[in-house]
Amino acid sequence: LLVPKQIVKSANQVGAVTVAIAQSPVEYTGRLGKLLLVGIGPGNLEQITPAAKTAISSADAVIGYSLYINLIATLRRPGQIIEALPITQETQRAKRAIELAEWGLTVAVVSSGDCGIYGMAGLVLEELRSRGWDGKTPEVQVFPGITALQAAASRVGAPLMHDFCAISLSDLLTPWPVIEKRLEASAAADFVTALYNPRSRNRTEQIAIAQRIFLKHRKPDTPVAIVVSAYREDEKITLTTLDKMLEIPIDMLTMVLIGNQSTDVHQDWMITPRGYRLEG
Known part of the structure; x- marks a missing residue:
């Protein structure tokens, strides 16, 4: 408070004015943020x-x-x-x-x-x-x-043409048993699956566990796309298979796309059929 409350009256007019001056800790902008x-x-x-x-x-x-x-x-x-x-x-x-x-x-x-x-x-x-x-x-x-999964998918073809899901392997905010349960459900239901945050410097086992879970439900030669830094200067794209995916460097900037039982690779393009009947 810079100036305490004061009541000012005029001898020639009826009424009074009350005045006090204070400094706000934040500048008044008069705007709605x-x-x-x-x-x-x-x-x-x-x-x-x-x-x-x-x-x-x-x-x-x-x-x-x-x-x-x-x-x-x-x-x-x-x-x-x-x-x-x-x-x-x-x-x-x-x-x-x-x-x-x-x-x-x-x-x-x-x-x-x-x-x-x-x-x-x-x-x-x-x-x-x-x-x-x-x-x-x-x-x-x-x-x-x-999204990161859309960007990665666009770099390898059309792997998301059928039902898919995204799962983050980071257990900083979600307990690992919950993540593992979701991996089991996705693998068993044959969803094309995008794995976010697959591996960090201090978290290396989760991606291996994810691989083991998917190998219980899918063929070893199921197509897998590993895309690092999609659309950036240091972009790296690798098409591999489920049984060999851990041979490829994977970090926090990597998106891992695991195909379903129908996903295939043709001329380095990853394709998940939608189910349309093709004539001819």
């Missing part, structure tokens, strides 16, 4: 939707994992607030974005792939819910992106 939850696709600027590009360029602030912030460097403009946080600080990113939006800024929160698939959209909405958000202020818009 927005949260733009943006999926930037696999990382190549050509794969980002026009709407997502506009959202990033128009935002007052851009928040994301440092690698993703670097990938969209050419979309940023002078004067924007840029905050890049490490990969393990997703909760901090969500809270900081909401804080800036409540201040009245338009904030773009970027995720690779689609922000609503293993991305930041869910976390931001969960944090807003925990704060009693009314669903309106700050305003939220979600901008979808090309």
Whole structure:
């Protein structure tokens, strides 16, 4: 409080005016904030939707994992607030974005792939819910992106033409017994399966367990695509089989696509038939 409350009266007029002056810890903007939850696709600027590009360029602030912030460097403009946080600080990113939006800024929160698939959209909405958000202020818009499994699939052909599912092998947020149960169900049901986060520096056994589970239900020569950094400069694509997949280097930037019993490879193109009858 800079000036305590004072009551001022005029001798010539009826009534009075009460005045007090205080300094807010946060500058008043007079604006309603927005949260733009943006999926930037696999990382190549050509794969980002026009709407997502506009959202990033128009935002007052851009928040994301440092690698993703670097990938969209050419979309940023002078004067924007840029905050890049490490990969393990997703909760901090969500809270900081909401804080800036409540201040009245338009904030773009970027995720690779689609922000609503293993991305930041869910976390931001969960944090807003925990704060009693009314669903309106700050305003939220979600901008979808090309997912990692879509990007990987497009590089090897048409492996997702029939029923498929995605499973993350990371047990940081999901107990491993739950993940293992999902692997068993997917393998037994003959889903084409995309494995996210298949192996990290400290987590090496899960991909081997996944292979053993699928070998119980599928032939050893079932086609498998291993795609690293799809559409980026260091992209690597390998077509192999279920029994030999562990011979290929796999890390956190790898997408593993396991075919179903009908999936085949023709001239280095991976194809899962949809079931149409072909004439001739």
